[in-house]
């Protein structure tokens with residue numbers, strides 16, 4: 033049977049969990065998945081943010097959207113969420129999208145600062161992948177895992193070292209589990225987006241309006257523009273659909289060629305003074321404090 037991924041019901045019968053689906057890319061991707069007929073589950077730590085996102089995602093009456101308050105760093109919370117999801121029906125797909133990140137000179141990072149990023153990106157995504165995978169294997173079900181990574185899994189990146197390390201670990205997970213779980217019909221792939229401006233990422237990665245880095249600027253992108261949401265949506269619809277069942281273990285860059293053009297990282301932030309780094313940190317902490325005040 034041929035599968036037209038541009039059909040409006042290309043994902044009918046699919047049930048997909050998008051971690052961090054309450055904001056940014058996760059919310060926009062969830063809209064596209066629901067539009068194509070998938071049941072969508074979203075999770076995050078802020079109930080209000082999730083509820084507001086669910087209203088936006090379920091723009092049509094037939095779309096089914098479920099919200100789950102869950103801190104993916106906590107394996108027990110993840111397991112409870114998965115039980116709740118399976119009581120509605122098994123997942124067919126998982127998008128590991130939730131993340132934490134901020135720019136900082138590595139010499140200034142405390143162990144807690146390092147863990148704040150790595151425990152979310154690496155540990156959290158692993159907990160969710162394992163919780164879905166073991167249920168698929170036990171139930172004899174196929175599944176598709178897609179992780180939103182970043183091109184610095186190939187290049188590394190200065191001033192975001194915990195994120196670069198944790199995303200690279202997920203790149204390794206993608207290749208490793210593609211082999212281990214392939215015989216069960218479980219596929220693992222990843223995307224490596226270039227800059228797709230979102231409120232939260234830009235607050236944490238571009239906190240000083242008068243300084244810019246190659247990573248978050250369109251000037252260094254060969255296509256001379258930021259990514260458009262529909263482009264990333266299309267790639268993820270494809271990876272979650274039955275149209276590419278022989279595609280596994282791949283991390284696909286969708287960055288307008290940016291990481292091939294170099295300089296590929298936040299390296300140009302080396303010129304920032306200590307005062308500018310202090311201002312950057314103050315701006316990031318202000319953004320985090322606002323987010324925290326919305327958590328339960």
Ligand SMILES: CCCCCCCCCCC/C=C/C(=O)SCCNC(=O)CCNC(=O)[C@H](O)C(C)(C)COP(=O)(O)OP(=O)(O)OC[C@H]1O[C@@H](n2cnc3c(N)ncnc32)[C@H](O)[C@@H]1OP(=O)(O)O
Pocket residue numbers: 131132133134135136140141142143144145146148149182183184195225226227228232233236237246247248290291295296297312313316317320324
């Ligand atoms: C060609 C190459 C270019 C590629 C182009 C790509 C361009 C864009 C690439 C984007 C890739 C990835 C992006 C993202 O992942 S964006 C996601 C952004 N969203 C979030 O981060 C949302 C979640 N964030 C948070 O929850 C918080 O921001 C935080 C990560 C800080 C965690 O919050 P939490 O409440 O858990 O933690 P605390 O506030 O208690 O802080 C923990 C410790 O961290 C220290 N900290 C916090 N901010 C900073 C800072 N700016 N500098 C240094 N240290 C910081 C904080 O002090 C705590 O440590 P201590 O207790 O020891 O002080």
Ligand SMILES: NC(=O)C1=CN([C@@H]2O[C@H](COP(=O)(O)OP(=O)(O)OC[C@H]3O[C@@H](n4cnc5c(N)ncnc54)[C@H](OP(=O)(O)O)[C@@H]3O)[C@@H](O)[C@H]2O)C=CC1
Pocket residue numbers: 051052053054055056057058075076077078081102103104105128129130131132152156180181182183224225226227228229230231232233323
């Ligand atoms: N924007 C971009 O240009 C790029 C983004 N990416 C990747 O895309 C993904 C989305 O980024 P973006 O939309 O910009 O960022 P956002 O900050 O908008 O999204 C991150 C989401 O993760 C959730 N989250 C964070 N920590 C946890 C946790 N412990 N448990 C559960 N949920 C959590 C947040 O919700 P809450 O705080 O409520 O928990 C939030 O909804 C990330 O993986 C990022 O690395 C990759 C390359 C480029």
